[in-house]
Amino acid sequence: MSRPALPLELRHILDDAVAHRTLTDAGIVNGVVRDPADHPVHGADITVLPAGLTTRSALTGEFALLAPAGPALLHITTPGFVPVVIEEVEVIAAGEVTLDVVMQRRVPPPVPRRRYGQPGARASLR
Numbered sequence: 001m002s003r004p005a006l007p008l009e010l011r012h013i014l015d016d017a018v019a020h021r022t023l024t025d026a027g028i029v030n031g032v033v034r035d036p037a038d039h040p041v042h043g044a045d046i047t048v049l050p051a052g053l054t055t056r057s058a059l060t061g062e063f064a065l066l067a068p069a070g071p072a073l074l075h076i077t078t079p080g081f082v083p084v085v086i087e088e089v090e091v092i093a094a095g096e097v098t099l100d101v102v103m104q105r106r107v108p109p110p111v112p113r114r115r116y117g118q119p120g121a122r123a124s125l126r
Helices: 008-020
Strands: 026-034 045-049 053-056 062-068 070-077 084-091 096-102
Touching: 026 070, 026 084, 045 062, 053 062, 062 070, 084 096
Parallel strands: 026 096
Antiparallel strands: 026 062, 045 053, 045 070, 070 084
């Protein structure tokens, strides 16, 4: 299965990153952030630790960044979704790691229902 080409905005980000770091000591971490219905999640913050590098997913849910080679942990967050932590990602020098991330929607806590007109219900006039 072939992967679609990176969007132009992500290619520019990578081109800029390559200009500041050689690929001999870094690798590309890229992928797509989606919800359980397979819709792209845009605006998700993706942080590579321990390097502390951060990027944001595009409208298509795609992201890409250049990270130091070696073991890493990815932390993905965005409002309305449960944060995702991906441990044991091995960034390969001059290589590429592709991840498909599925974020679960955050379910708000249930709102307590008031019971009007039933025994135990309180009424007050103000």
